[in-house]
Amino acid sequence: MRLLFVAALFAVAQPSWALYKCVGAGGATSFQETPCERAQAQTAIKPLVEAPKPAVAPSGPSGEPSSAVTAGRPTLDQQVKDAEADRLRREAGYTLRDKTAQLERHRQACDSQQREILANTARARNNLAGATYAQSIATEANAAALRCETRGREIQSEVEEARRQCTARGCS
Incomplete structure (x- = not known):
């Protein structure tokens, strides 16, 4: 099994000068420079060549590229933009999602904190110490x-700013 994996790895890792892909009767694939034997399925592979360099577009009177050359094809600058x-x-969009989640987590943490604080009111009894403790809890x-x-308002303003940015950029 390991030998088959290594053989397949070497078959795939053939240099770019391999011109024929041969598939034998058992499904074994090989790459070679010479045509395959007649019993094997053959696929001709074109050698890797350098991509043609774009021609310099003739410019019009204003120095802009001719529309006949660039029609339907964005320039590299436009693709970058x-x-x-x-x-x-x-x-x-990610910022808006993150800020909205941060606001929700903050609200949940505040609710939890209030529940914990107010749970202590059960300890206050009907005596002077209990009244003082209840005052402290309140x-x-x-x-x-x-x-x-206060923190919720800060985060809400961050959410609103993120929403404005998102709308300005056209995200959902």
């Missing part, structure tokens, strides 16, 4: 609520 716009659109709950509300 399109790729950058696509990247920014995806990034804005103060702590109000302070925590204020912190949560």
Whole structure:
């Protein structure tokens, strides 16, 4: 089994000068420079060649490339701009998703914190110490609520900014 894997690896890793792909009766594939035997299926493989370099487009009177040459084919600069716009659109979508999730996590954490603080009110009894403890719990709950509300507004403004960026870039 290992020998078959190594043979297949070498068959695939043949240099670019292999011109024929031969498939034998048992399904074994080989690459070779000479044509395959008659009993084998043969596929001619074109050698790798360097891609032709684009011709310099003749320019019109304004220095712009002739529309006959560039019609239907975006320039490299346009392709770069399109790729950058696509990247920014995806990034804005990811940012919006992340900020929205951060806001939801913050709200859940605040709710959990309030439940924990208010769970302590059951310990306050009908005595002077209990009344003082209840006052302390209420103060702590109000302070925590204020912190949560302030941070929530900050995150909400970040979400709104991310939503504006996303809309401006055309993401969903």
